[in-house]
Amino acid sequence: AQSVTQLDSQVPVFEEAPVELRCNYSSSVSVYLFWYVQYPNQGLQLLLKYLSGSTLVESINGFEAEFNKSQTSFHLRKPSVHISDTAEYFCAVSGRYSTLTFGKGTMLLVSP
Amino acid sequence: DTGVSQDPRHKITKRGQNVTFRCDPISEHNRLYWYRQTLGQGPEFLTYFQNEAQLEKSRLLSDRFSAERPKGSFSTLEIQRTEQGDSAMYLCASSKGLAGSYEQYFGPGTRLTVT
Numbered sequence: 211a212q213s214v215t216q217l218d219s220q221v222p223v224f225e226e227a228p229v230e231l232r233c234n235y236s237s238s239v240s241v242y243l244f245w246y247v248q249y250p251n252q253g254l255q256l257l258l259k260y261l262s263g264s265t266l267v268e269s270i271n272g273f274e275a276e277f278n279k280s281q282t283s284f285h286l287r288k289p290s291v292h293i294s295d296t297a298e299y300f301c302a303v304s305g306r307y308s309t310l311t312f313g314k315g316t317m318l319l320v321s322p
Numbered sequence: 323d324t325g326v327s328q329d330p331r332h333k334i335t336k337r338g339q340n341v342t343f344r345c346d347p348i349s350e351h352n353r354l355y356w357y358r359q360t361l362g363q364g365p366e367f368l369t370y371f372q373n374e375a376q377l378e379k380s381r382l383l384s385d386r387f388s389a390e391r392p393k394g395s396f397s398t399l400e401i402q403r404t405e406q407g408d409s410a411m412y413l414c415a416s417s418k419g420l421a422g423s424y425e426q427y428f429g430p431g432t433r434l435t436v437t
Binding site for chain 2: 219253259302308311312313
């Protein structure tokens with residue numbers, strides 16, 4: 211069985227500050243990890259994924275996440291956030307038939 | 323690639339009524355998933371189709387829920403005798419199902435309100 215824990219329900223930050231959104235997982239099968247983003251009134255969009263290979267994965271808009279097997283973590287980071295990054299972020303782990311188990315989500319609130 | 327579409331976007335129904343939602347996946351995707359998302363929670367898996375075969379069902383999917391994917395194209399999710407606890411966003415996602423291609427593409431969802 212898989213599970214995902216996102217420790218923070220809300221993370222408020224100021225624009226241009228760094229941010230880390232935490233994600234811990236447990237999985238009994240091969241680990242494929244994902245971060246999805248949900249902007250206000252929009253659907254879920256894939257932000258980045260870890261399937262294999264390099265443990266550091268990056269997205270096109272400056273986010274990165276590092277797979278840490280020993281700590282069973284896949285934390286999401288961005289060195290400098292923008293107002294437009296305000297959204298809910300979901301960490302997910304893939305299971306049987308690639309079904310996704312999601313965390314409860316972290317609301318990133320960026321203020322000027 | 324027009325993305326995953328869902329219809330309707332919103333549905334308000336009275337307790338005890340039946341409702342049906344439709345999902346049209348991306349055309350070349352043979353895998354289709356249904357999830358449910360309630361307020362303050364992440365999406366929860368309901369059921370999975372590979373082509374027209376329903377291969378996995380969550381224990382969340384009670385007997386009042388049924389899903390189909392005739393001919394392996396669009397899918398429908400029906401809820402019979404709706405209850406207030408069924409109020410949620412119902413999400414559909416699809417993927418190619420090829421080795422190394424595990425991304426799921428989500429539709430905008432159908433928001434169900436049971437009064």
